[in-house]
Each structure stands twice: as structure tokens, then as C-alpha cells.
Amino acid sequence: MADLLARSSAVLTGKGGDTALRIAESAMCRDGRVMDLASFRRWFAELGLRTYTRTERVPLEEVEGWSSDPVTGNIGHRSGGFFTIEGLDVHIQDGPVPDWSQPIINQPEVGILGILVKEFDGVLHCLMQAKVEPGNCDGPQLSPTVQATRSNYTRVHRGKPIPYLEYFRDTARRRVITDVRQSEQGSAFHHKRNRNMVVEVTEDVELVDGFCWLTIGQLHRLLAVDDMVNMDARTVLSCLPVAHPGLASVLRPGADGFRSALVRSCDPDTPGIWSMGDVLSWITDVRSRTDVLIRRVPLNALPGWRRVDGRISHESGRFFDVIGVRVEASGREVSRWSQPMVEPHGMGVVAFLVKRIDGVLHVLVHARVEAGYVDVVELAPTVQCTPENYEVLPRSARPRFIGEVERAEPGQIRYDAVLSEEGGRFYHARNRYLIIETDLDTHVEHPDYRWLTVHQLGDLLRHSHYVNIQARSLIACLHSLSAGPGPA
Amino acid sequence: MADLLARSSAVLTGKGGDTALRIAESAMCRDGRVMDLASFRRWFAELGLRTYTRTERVPLEEVEGWSSDPVTGNIGHRSGGFFTIEGLDVHIQDGPVPDWSQPIINQPEVGILGILVKEFDGVLHCLMQAKVEPGNCDGPQLSPTVQATRSNYTRVHRGKPIPYLEYFRDTARRRVITDVRQSEQGSAFHHKRNRNMVVEVTEDVELVDGFCWLTIGQLHRLLAVDDMVNMDARTVLSCLPVAHPGLASVLRPGADGFRSALVRSCDPDTPGIWSMGDVLSWITDVRSRTDVLIRRVPLNALPGWRRVDGRISHESGRFFDVIGVRVEASGREVSRWSQPMVEPHGMGVVAFLVKRIDGVLHVLVHARVEAGYVDVVELAPTVQCTPENYEVLPRSARPRFIGEVERAEPGQIRYDAVLSEEGGRFYHARNRYLIIETDLDTHVEHPDYRWLTVHQLGDLLRHSHYVNIQARSLIACLHSLSAGPGPA
Numbered sequence: 011m012a013d014l015l016a017r018s019s020a021v022l023t024g025k026g027g028d029t030a031l032r033i034a035e036s037a038m039c040r041d042g043r044v045m046d047l048a049s050f051r052r053w054f055a056e057l058g059l060r061t062y063t064r065t066e067r068v069p070l071e072e073v074e075g076w077s078s079d080p081v082t083g084n085i086g087h088r089s090g091g092f093f094t095i096e097g098l099d100v101h102i103q104d105g106p107v108p109d110w111s112q113p114i115i116n117q118p119e120v121g122i123l124g125i126l127v128k129e130f131d132g133v134l135h136c137l138m139q140a141k142v143e144p145g146n147c148d149g150p151q152l153s154p155t156v157q158a159t160r161s162n163y164t165r166v167h168r169g170k171p172i173p174y175l176e177y178f179r180d181t182a183r184r185r186v187i188t189d190v191r192q193s194e195q196g197s198a199f200h201h202k203r204n205r206n207m208v209v210e211v212t213e214d215v216e217l218v219d220g221f222c223w224l225t226i227g228q229l230h231r232l233l234a235v236d237d238m239v240n241m242d243a244r245t246v247l248s249c250l251p252v253a254h255p256g257l258a259s260v261l262r263p264g265a266d267g268f269r270s271a272l273v274r275s276c277d278p279d280t281p282g283i284w285s286m287g288d289v290l291s292w293i294t295d296v297r298s299r300t301d302v303l304i305r306r307v308p309l310n311a312l313p314g315w316r317r318v319d320g321r322i323s324h325e326s327g328r329f330f331d332v333i334g335v336r337v338e339a340s341g342r343e344v345s346r347w348s349q350p351m352v353e354p355h356g357m358g359v360v361a362f363l364v365k366r367i368d369g370v371l372h373v374l375v376h377a378r379v380e381a382g383y384v385d386v387v388e389l390a391p392t393v394q395c396t397p398e399n400y401e402v403l404p405r406s407a408r409p410r411f412i413g414e415v416e417r418a419e420p421g422q423i424r425y426d427a428v429l430s431e432e433g434g435r436f437y438h439a440r441n442r443y444l445i446i447e448t449d450l451d452t453h454v455e456h457p458d459y460r461w462l463t464v465h466q467l468g469d470l471l472r473h474s475h476y477v478n479i480q481a482r483s484l485i486a487c488l489h490s491l492s493a494g495p496g497p498a
Numbered sequence: 499m500a501d502l503l504a505r506s507s508a509v510l511t512g513k514g515g516d517t518a519l520r521i522a523e524s525a526m527c528r529d530g531r532v533m534d535l536a537s538f539r540r541w542f543a544e545l546g547l548r549t550y551t552r553t554e555r556v557p558l559e560e561v562e563g564w565s566s567d568p569v570t571g572n573i574g575h576r577s578g579g580f581f582t583i584e585g586l587d588v589h590i591q592d593g594p595v596p597d598w599s600q601p602i603i604n605q606p607e608v609g610i611l612g613i614l615v616k617e618f619d620g621v622l623h624c625l626m627q628a629k630v631e632p633g634n635c636d637g638p639q640l641s642p643t644v645q646a647t648r649s650n651y652t653r654v655h656r657g658k659p660i661p662y663l664e665y666f667r668d669t670a671r672r673r674v675i676t677d678v679r680q681s682e683q684g685s686a687f688h689h690k691r692n693r694n695m696v697v698e699v700t701e702d703v704e705l706v707d708g709f710c711w712l713t714i715g716q717l718h719r720l721l722a723v724d725d726m727v728n729m730d731a732r733t734v735l736s737c738l739p740v741a742h743p744g745l746a747s748v749l750r751p752g753a754d755g756f757r758s759a760l761v762r763s764c765d766p767d768t769p770g771i772w773s774m775g776d777v778l779s780w781i782t783d784v785r786s787r788t789d790v791l792i793r794r795v796p797l798n799a800l801p802g803w804r805r806v807d808g809r810i811s812h813e814s815g816r817f818f819d820v821i822g823v824r825v826e827a828s829g830r831e832v833s834r835w836s837q838p839m840v841e842p843h844g845m846g847v848v849a850f851l852v853k854r855i856d857g858v859l860h861v862l863v864h865a866r867v868e869a870g871y872v873d874v875v876e877l878a879p880t881v882q883c884t885p886e887n888y889e890v891l892p893r894s895a896r897p898r899f900i901g902e903v904e905r906a907e908p909g910q911i912r913y914d915a916v917l918s919e920e921g922g923r924f925y926h927a928r929n930r931y932l933i934i935e936t937d938l939d940t941h942v943e944h945p946d947y948r949w950l951t952v953h954q955l956g957d958l959l960r961h962s963h964y965v966n967i968q969a970r971s972l973i974a975c976l977h978s979l980s981a982g983p984g985p986a
Contacts, residue, residue, distance in 0.1 A: 120786050181783060189779035191786065205786050290960055291677035295669060298608050298679065298693050384872060385962065472778055473961055474873065 029187055030254035030276075034261050036134040036226035037493040043131040044223040047231065054140055057220060058149040063142040063339040065437070069320020073334035074348040083310025083317070085332075085350055091161035093117035093435070095322075095332055095350055097309040098200065100381045103301035106407035111312040113322055113332050114382060115352065115435060116200045119160035120191060123242045124178040124207040126155040127187065128215060128223070135223040137174065137215065138243065143433030144337040145351055147440065151240040151430060152232060155221070159434075173218045177209050185210040188249045191474045192482065193388060194432070196380025198330070198352050200306070203384075203474065204242070206249045226250075230490035236428040237440070241483065244429070248482035249472075252489060253278045253465040261492055268424065268447070271371040272492050275464040280370050282463035283452065292460055293476070296377040297386040304381055326402045330354040333437060351437040356398035357428070358441035360480045361415045362488065363392040363448040364424070365461065372452070372461035373488070374411070375481065388478040389470065392459070410456060418446045425487045441480070443487055464488065517675055518742035518764075522749050524622040524714035525981040531619040532711040535719065542628055545708060546637040551630040551827040553925070557808020561822035562836040571798025571805070573820075573838055579649035581605035581923075583810075583820055583838055585797040586688065588869045591789035594895035599800040601810055601820050602870060603840065603923060604688045607648035608679060611730045612666040612695040614643040615675065616703060616711070623711040625662065625703065626731065631921025632825040633839055635928065639728040639918060640720060643709070647922075661706045665697050673698040676737045679962045680970065681876060683919070684868025686818070686840050688794070691872070691962065692730070694737045714738075718978035724916040725928070729971065732917070736970035737960075740977060741766045741953040749980055755854070756912065756935070760980050763859040763952040770951035771855060771940065780948055781964070784865040785874040792869055814890045818842040821925060839925040844886035845916070846929035848968045849903045850976065851880040851936040852912070853949070860940070860949035861976070862899070863969065876966040877958065880947070898944060906934045913975045929968070931975055952976065 041047055070078070070085065078085050085095040098114040126137040141153040155174045163175055177184065188208035195202075217223075224232075229247065232238045239247075255277050263269035274280050284292070310317070314325050322332040336348045363374040378390035395409040425445035432439075452461055467485055470476035477485070529535055558566070558573065566573050573583040586602040614625040629641040643662045651660055651667075665672065676696035683690075705711075712720075717735065720726045727735075743765050751757035762768050772780070798805070802813050810820040824836045851862040866878035883897040913933035920927075940949055955973055958964035965973070 118791075181779065186775070186779045189775075189782045191782055205782060287674070287677075287960075291669065291674045294677045294679055294693060298610075303606075472775075475963070 030251045031256060031260055032134050033226055033250055033252060034254070034257055034493070037230060037489070038227055038260060039133045039225040040227040040231060040493065042135065042223070042225045042228045043133050044135055047228060050222065050224065050228070053222065054150070057140045061140075061142050061150060061220070061340050063144050063146070063337060065144040066336045068334045068336045068348065070317070070322070070332065070334040070350060071320055072336075072348075073350055074336070076334075076348065076350060078309075082308035084308065089161075091119075092159065092349070093119075095309060096200070097307040097312045098381055099305040099307045101303040102379055105379065107403055111307070111314060112329070112381070113309055113312065113315065114200045115198055115202070116306075117159075117202045121159040121204045122156055122163070122175070122178050122207060123154045123204045123246050124156040124174075124209060125243070125246050126174055126177055126215065127208055127210045128212070130223065133225055134210075135225055136229060137221055138224050138229070139221050141220070141240070142339060143240070144335055144339070144349075145433035145435065145437040145439065146240075146430055147237060147438055151433070152224075152229070152238060152243055153240045154243050154246050157242045173221070174215075177211065178207050181207075181209065187251065188246070190249055190472060192245055192249065192477070192479070193383060193475065194479050196382035196388070196478065198382070198435070200382045201384050202382065204245075206246045208246060208250060227493055230493060233487055233490040234425075234427055237430050239486075240430060241432045241479065244483040244486040245479055247489070248477075248485040251468065252276050252492075253468045255279050263494070266494060267366070268371070269492065269494050271366040271369055272464065272488070274369060275371040276468070276492070278465045280463065280465070282370065282466055283367060283372060283461050286466060286469060289460065289462060289466055289470075293377060293387070293389070296458060300379055300386055302379060302381075302386055328355055328399050328402050335437065352435060352439070353437040354396065354439045356396045358396040359393055359412070359415060359444070360391050360441045360484060361393040361444040361446055362481075362484045363411060363414055363446055363450060364488070365448050365450065365452065367452055367461065370463060372463055373467065374448075374450070374459055375462050375467070376410075377458045377460075378478065380478070383475070383478075385475045389462075389467075389476055389481055390478045391481050391484050394480050410459070414448055414450065415444060415446060418444075422447045424491055427487070429483060443484055445484065445488055445491070518739045519744060519748055520622050521714055521738055521740060522742070522745055522981070525718060525977070526715055526748060527621045527713040528715040528719060528981070530623065530711070530713045530716045531621050532623055535716060538710060538712065538716070541710060542638065545628045549628075549630050549638060549708065549828050551632050551634070551825060553632040554824045556822045556824045556836065558805070558810070558820065558822040558838060559808055560824075560836075561838055562824070564822075564836065564838060566797075570796035572796065577649075579607075580647065580837070581607075583797060584688070585795040585800045586869055587793040587795045589791040590867055593867065595891060599795070599802060600817070600869070601797055601800065601803060602688045602794075603686055603690070604794070605647075605690045609647040609692045610644055610651070610663075610666050610695060611642045611692045611734050612644040612662075612697060613731070613734050614662055614665050614703065615696055615698045616700070618711065621713055622698075623713055624717060625709055626712050626717070627709050629708070629728070630827060631728070632823055632827070632837075633921035633923065633925040633927065634728075634918055635725060635926050639921070640712075640717070640726060640731055641728045642731050642734050645730045661709070662703075665699065666695050669697065675739065676734070678737055678960060680733055680737065680965070680967070681871060681963065682967050684870035684876070684966065686923070687870045689870060689872050692733075694734045696734060696738060715981055718981060721975055721978040722913075722915055725918050727974075728918060729920045729967065732971040732974040733967055735977070736965075736973040739956065740764050740980075741956045743767050751982070754982060756859070757980065757982050759854040759857055759859040760952065760976070762857060764956070764980070766953045768858050768951065768953070770858065770954055771860060771949045774954060774957060777948065777950060777954055777958075781865060781875070781877070784946060788867055788874055790867060790869075790874055816843055816887045816890050823925065840923060840927070841925040842884065842927045844884045846884040847881055847900070847903060847932070848879050848929045848972060849881040849932040849934055850969075850972045851899060851902055851934055851938065852976070853936050853938065853940065855940055855949065858951060860951055861955065862936075862938075862947055863950050863955070864898075865946045865948075866966065868966070871963070873963040877950075877955075877964055877969055878966045879969050879972050882968050898947070902936055902938065903932060903934060906932075906936075910935045912979060915975070917971060931972055933972065933976055933979070
């Protein structure tokens with residue numbers, strides 16, 4: 011076995027195993043070994059004073075470097091890089107709204123979202139960046155170590171080099187814990203994916219200004235704060251391996267019934283209502299019986315949408331606008347640029363209904379069609395909607411289970427925070443994320459919904475095309491409940 | 499746990515487990531319980547006399563029911579169903595041939611390839627159909643129980659109902675063993691997928707003329723026969739769960755070193771050179787570093803291709819032609835129709851190099867870009883090419899490892915047969931499939947190739963977008979070696 015062992019130690023696993031226990035230990039370390047949360051808050055506030063992004067709305071016609079194709083109206087950057095805004099014509103047979111048209115961001119490039127991790131005093135810490143982004147409402151948010159589009163790191167805009175990028179570019183000699191391409195909002199992006207990575211280092215790493223080392227436990231506490239942990243950080247955190255049969259000995263849920271059920275749900279040996287084979291067959295079935303016809307069409311020929319006053323809006327005033335912004339930033343790769351952004355109307359609701367079934371926490375997921383997915387459907391939160399939009403849609407389009415979310419008693423609400431979506435493409439896009447314990451009858455199921463365990467979601471997260479960005483955010487939030495308040 | 503158990507028994511797993519052992523037992527049953535191979539051969543020969551497909555080439559202009567769009571030249575059926583033939587413009591940065599154009603079959607429908615299985619005398623048997631298809635060279639081939647495009651089963655062409663289809667349509671109350679959407683030839687199809695299914699029944703099943711029950715062992719023996727087991731049957735067989743730590747007790751490889759290594763390679767507890775995390779990260783990396791730009795373009799504007807004498811050909815005379823055929827068939831849903839087909843030039847070579855590493859059989863797979871894949875690359879055989887085509891391509895495009903295949907000694911060749919590709923779209927498309935044991939140094943690896951164990955390939959086969967159709971055929975052939983000659 012010498013040959014096998016030599017290889018296995020040179021290139022490490024990312025398979026879970028002991029890594030999951032080390033992540034649990036980091037989750038139990040609620041106040042870090044490098045910087046406690048009080049110091050973090052001072053550092054973060056001070057940084058917020060020094061770094062800023064001033065974002066000013068401008069008409070699309072005045073977005074410098076970007077122009078509209080005279081024939082199609084599609085909006086693109088003169089370099090051909092970054093992204094384009096085009097039109098999409100969507101037909102979903104038997105859907106509540108079977109036909110619609112919309113603008114869509116076409117970003118075929120696959121960027122990198124990477125978190126560098128390293129042990130301090132035997133505890134894993136994540137290198138996080140306090141990053142200001144043009145679309146965010148208020149000050150910096152915690153982002154991954156590296157958050158770079160391909161245009162960024164191939165230097166289309168000739169900005170400064172990206173700190174720590176090299177750890178994620180040449181992975182052959184690195185300990186790669188997570189490495190998977192995951193989708194982003196299928197309602198706004200055509201086939202957008204980012205490479206979600208977690209890489210461990212043992213050597214010394216120079217700390218660049220604007221970066222800090224936090225434990226998973228600290229990040230879990232910060233996930234409870236509105237607009238603090240950004241979307242890119244949440245998706246990478248959700249892809250960390252957590253499944254392990256020995257988790258309870260580290261996370262010590264004790265008499266806390268909810269936490270016990272959550273920890274049990276992370277145990278790969280604990281059966282769920284459905285086997286993994288059932289889950290995969292169900293996804294295959296939904297994908298196969300859903301007739302979706304997606305056509306890219308010119309942006310200037312979208313029924314129901316119009317370009318007025320330098321923005322593109324739906325005639326109902328709902329959904330979202332495509333706007334232009336001019337940005338002046340410090341602490342970013344370049345300090346002045348303009349770009350189009352998507353500005354949603356209204357705050358969304360993104361919620362998991364969860365339930366203890368025979369002592370094992372199950373999550374009710376929705377096999378959801380979105381126009382921009384690569385493979386028809388992905389698993390989404392139980393509820394994912396912007397309630398205001400439904401005022402202009404047929405009653406049958408009203409999301410299932412929204413009533414359970416609206417009627418939830420305070421004691422049922424396990425998680426509740428307002429979190430921002432990606433601030434590089436979305437302008438002031440915020441959703442209320444909720445995890446609600448329900449007593450819904452598990453036997454009454456809609457064919458597009460299933461109760462899954464947390465380790466089943468973890469299995470799916472090792473692959474592309476299964477779990478959507480909103481569900482990944484909620485999975486990160488759900489894990490933030492696994493260690494409990496613990497020692498501060 | 500009552501709730502969990504009630505559900506788990508109502509909807510069964512497909513997870514492997516005992517199913518893998520029952521499949522191994524069926525593989526050991528080399529001559530069936532329903533019909534021995536001698537009787538099968540008589541039945542099959544007799545059926546070949548009664549059923550036939552007469553396929554006559556006709557100019558594309560005379561393919562009834564099909565026409566070319568006056569603007570684009572794209573070829574489609576008047577119903578809008580089945581498929582279209584369009585053009586594709588391909589750019590693969592850093593590829594040996596970075597730019598080319600080609601006709602492509604656009605078949606967005608996902609059909610069903612399903613094998614019904616049932617125990618006779620405690621041994622699993624597969625319900626196979628002896629099916630004649632217009633593109634096949636010579637007589638019927640063994641196909642899955644159901645092999646139906648969506649146009650077939652939604653009856654676009656108003657043919658006869660498809661036998662046994664109902665077992666694969668409503669899976670909620672069935673024992674589903676395999677259910678996964680898998681790609682087909684990415685060099686000929688744009689995003690084509692079929693749903694590969696294996697469903698077990700316990701009730702009596704009426705035997706329709708043209709169908710027969712065969713064990714996996716019988717199918718394994720028939721896989722050694724040229725042009726006998728069709729492509730659709732091979733891909734479904736490759737997706738059967740085979741991984742199990744207890745396999746050796748059923749397959750009894752004894753002193754046969756090759757079979758022992760193969761059986762060990764199916765054991766999920768046996769480590770391979772690379773962990774599953776490494777393999778997934780490698781696939782993520784190849785996908786992310788491969789810049790592919792695919793554009794659908796009009797068929798009549800493809801550089802290098804021309805429509806002459808009622809067919810579309812490349813000016814070099816290589817690759818493939820798009821031709822028209824008129825078909826007269828008995829024993830099929832409709833008895834007379836016309837359609838376009840793809841006729842490749844030359845016979846391809848499809849080969850796995852395999853190697854025992856520390857007693858565990860490893861397969862050298864290639865992360866291969868094909869223009870029609872949904873997610874950039876899929877794992878392909880070590881060698882997959884049509885040697886004649888390389889006479890007109892740059893020398894750097896010559897496939898790696900073709901030398902090892904050409905120089906293989908008879909004792910290294912573990913599998914060697916000529917098998918047909920799908921006879922519904924391809925006209926006389928045959929490839930020589932080979933499995934060759936090699937003594938290549940495992941440490942000398944190209945970044946697009948990796949040594950995987952058979953159970954790792956099995957893990958990947960539970961999901962879409964990982965293993966291409968040629969590799970799946972070879973995996974079915976590789977499994978056909980696991981039980982050895984055994985009792986006849």
C-alpha cells in the first residue's frame with residue numbers, strides 16, 4: 011500500500027472525516043484565539059471609517075465603459091469582459107406563470123470564492139476580508155479571503171493584484187477542503203457559477219490590512235447580525251464538510267432537543283425519511299417532468315419591460331430594475347468605475363421549515379425551477395419569494411408554505427436575520443432569512459418538496475447543480491445553531 | 499424510528515447495499531433461469547428473420563416530414579418534435595484544435611432508457627428487447643426494456659403505445675434501483691441527456707413478443723459479442739449499483755489476480771490513489787481552467803462544411819456526414835418514416851487503460867471537453883478517437899496513450915469487441931471497445947488524466963455530468979469481466 015499512502019498524504023482529502031470534527035471544534039470556539047469579538051468589532055468599525063464605497067445612481071446611458079448594442083440593446087463592457095445584460099424568454103409548462111420575459115445577467119466566467127483556513131492554537135480559523143461593495147447598504151461586510159471574477163484575476167481592468175489569490179490558483183500542492191462550482195441566483199443570472207473553495211495552510215501567512223482570522227464559532231455568532239456576513243462567505247461556509255458520526259462528542263448538544271436533533275441530522279449513519287437514492291431519483295424525476303424552454307433574446311425586445319429614465323423596469327413596477335451606478339471606492343482593486351446593477355423591489359423572504367422527525371432534524375426543500383439554472387431545477391428553501399411581487403401575479407403563483415412562515419410563533423423561529431445578496435451585481439438586495447421549526451404533517455407532501463437531513467444536503471453540496479444559493483445561505487445559518495451559545 | 503422505517507420500506511433505496519450483492523449474484527448466473535443462451539440465440543435468430551429495418555439513403559431534400567429553414571438551413575421535423583440539426587461554432591482556448599465548426603443534433607428532450615428487473619428463482623433478470631434500428635448494420639440488438647424519446651412517449655408520431663412504459667412513468671410506488679440523467683455523445687449532440695432507469699418489480703409481468711428475460715451474467719457474456727448489446731442497454735447497465743465490501747464472497751475471484759483486483763476496486767472501503775475529494779476537486783479544476791465558447795449558428799453558414807448531393811459533409815471528407823434515410827420497419831412503433839442521421843467516417847477506438855495498483859484495479863480516465871456537454875467536461879475513456887480523422891489534424895491533436903493501445907500485446911487485452919452506437923441517430927456508427935492492462939508508470943500523469951477505482955466511477959455515475967457515454971459503455975464491459983467465465 012506504500013504507493014497509495016504516499017499519494018494520499020501528498021494530496022489530501024476534503025472528504026469530511028476528521029476535517030468535519032476540526033470544523034466542529036472551531037465552531038465550539040466561540041471567541042477565537044487570534045482576536046476576540048469585542049476586538050473584532052472595534053477593528054471592523056475602525057475599518058468602516060477608513061474604507062468606503064460611494065455609489066451614485068446614473069442613467070444606463072452614462073455608465074462609462076459600458077454601452078448598448080445598437081441592434082439588440084444588450085449592455086456590455088467595452089473590454090468584452092465582466093458580464094452582459096441580455097434578455098431571456100422563459101416558458102415553463104404547467105408553471106403558475108408559464109411564460110415571461112426578463113433581463114438577465116450573462117456572466118459565463120467562473121470566478122473564485124475562496125476561504126483560507128489555518129490552525130492557531132490547534133483551532134481552525136478562517137481568513138476573512140472586511141469588504142465594501144457598491145451594492146451593499148451600509149459599510150463593509152465579511153467576505154471570503156478571495157472573491158474574484160475571472161476578469162478580476164486575469165486583470166481585465168488592470169487593477170491591483172488580488173491578495174492571497176495564489177493559494178487558490180495552484181491547488182496541486184495544497185490541502186483542499188472544499189472545491190465545488192456552485193450556481194448563483196437563477197432568477198438574475200444566466201448559468202452563473204462560482205468556484206467555492208476552502209484551502210488549508212500550515213505555513214505562516216502575512217496578514218494584509220482589511221483581513222482578519224476568525225473561528226467558525228465567531229462566524230456563526232456574526233451570522234446572527236444583519237448584513238454582516240456576505241453572500242459569498244455564506245455559500246463557501248455552507249460547502250464545508252460537516253457530516254461525521256462523532257460530531258456529538260465535540261458539539262455536546264446535551265439536553266437541548268433542537269441542537270441534538272441538528273447534530274444527529276449531520277451524522278451520515280442516521281437514516282432520513284428518504285434514502286439518498288430516493289432523493290436523487292426525485293430530483294431526476296422533477297428535472298425530467300419539467301418542460302422548460304429558455305431563449306436568449308434581445309434586451310430591447312422584452313415584452314413588459316421598458317427602458318425609461320436611464321433604467322430598465324417592468325411595467326408593473328415590480329420585480330427589479332436594471333440601473334447604472336458610478337462607484338468611488340477605497341480599499342478595492344480599482345478606485346473608480348461604473349457598471350450596471352440589478353436593483354430588486356421589496357425585501358424577500360427566504361425560509362427553511364425544519365422539523366424533528368424521530369429525533370432527527372429534517373429540512374423541507376423545494377425542487378425549484380429558475381430560468382438561469384444549468385440543469386432545470388435546484389433544491390431551494392421551503393419559501394423563497396418577494397411577497398410584494400405576488401400582488402401582481404395570479405393567486406395560484408402564491409408560494410406554498412408562506413402561511414407557515416407568516417404565522418410562526420416566536421418560539422418556532424430558530425434563526426432570523428436580514429442578509430444582503432452579492433453587492434457586486436445587486437444594488438440593495440436584502441432578504442429576511444428564517445429557520446422555522448414546524449409541526450407540519452410530514453406525510454402531506456407536495457411532489458416538488460421533500461424532507462432531507464442535513465448530511466444529505468451536505469452530500470449534495472459536494473456536487474454542482476443541486477443546492478441553490480439561497481438554500482446554501484440558510485444551510486450556513488443552520489450550522490450556526492449547531493454549537494449553541496457556548497462559552498463566549 | 500417507526501416513522502422513518504415506514505417510509506424507508508415504502509420507497510426503496512437504489513443506494514447500492516444489498517442490491518449490489520443481488521446484482522453480483524445475477525452476474526454469477528451465467529446462463530439464466532428463464533432461457534439459456536443456446537435458446538436465446540435461436541430465439542434471437544428467429545426474431546431477426548421476422549423483424550427487419552430496411553434503411554435506404556435519400557437526399558436530405560427528400561426526407562419526408564423534415565425540411566430546412568430557408569434562412570438558417572437548420573433541419574427540423576414539421577411537428578417541431580424529435581430533434582433539429584443546427585450548426586455549432588466551438589472555441590476551446592489552448593485546445594489542440596482551438597476553433598472549429600460542425601453540424602450538431604439539438605435534441606432538448608430527455609427520453610427514457612429503462613430496464614425492468616425481476617427475480618426468477620431468486621436471481622435478478624433484466625427484461626431486454628431485441629430491437630432493430632435504422633442505423634444498425636445488421637439485424638436486431640439487445641436494447642433496454644424501454645427506449646423512448648419524449649416525442650415517442652407523448653406520441654408526436656401517433657405510433658403504437660410503448661410496451662412497459664408505465665413502469666418507468668410513475669416511480670412513486672416502484673422500487674427504483676437506478677434513476678439518473680446521463681449525457682450522450684457530446685461531439686454530435688447539443689446537451690442531449692437520457693434518463694437511465696432500472697426498476698424492480700415483484701408482480702407478474704406479461705412477456706410481449708420481442709422481449710426476453712436475461713440475467714446480468716448472460717448479458718455479460720453477450721457483451722463479448724460484436725454489435726449485440728446496444729448503446730442504450732450498455733449505459734443503463736453501467737449505472738447499476740455494484741459497489742459493496744462483501745462482493746468477493748459472491749464473485750469469488752479466487753486466484754485470478756485480475757478479477758481479484760477488479761472486485762477489490764468495487765469495494766467502497768478500498769482506498770484508491772486519489773480520494774473522492776481529490777477527484778471532485780480535479781474535475782472542478784479542469785472545468786474552471788478550460789475556456790470554452792460555444793455558439794449555436796446557422797447550419798448553412800458553417801466554415802468547412804458543405805451541402806452537396808443531398809448530404810452535409812466536411813470538405814476534408816472526414817469526421818461525419820449528415821445524411822437522409824427512408825426507413826421501412828416491422829416491429830417498431832411506426833413502420834415507415836424518414837429522418838436525417840449522422841454517418842461517421844471510419845471506425846473509432848474507445849479504450850480504457852487499466853492497472854493493478856497495490857492489488858486494486860485502477861482505470862485511467864480523461865477529463866474530456868466536448869462541445870455538446872452541459873458542464874464543459876466529462877470523464878471519458880483513456881483513448882476515444884477515430885484514428886483516420888487525425889490524418890487531417892495537427893500532430894499535437896493526436897490522442898495521448900493511443901500508442902499504448904496500438905502496441906498492446908494479446909495478453910494485455912482484457913476486453914475487445916466492436917459495438918454499435920445508438921441506431922436511432924447514427925448510421926453505421928461502430929467503435930472498437932478495448933480494455934487493456936498496462937504497466938504505465940502511475941506517477942507520470944497528465945493533468946487531464948487520473949487513475950480512478952471502479953467504485954469511484956460508480957459514485958460519480960449516481961449523478962449527471964460526470965461520466966461520458968463511451969466511458970459508461972466501457973464500464974459495463976469492465977463489469978462483464980468481474981464474474982469470469984464461471985458455470986455456463
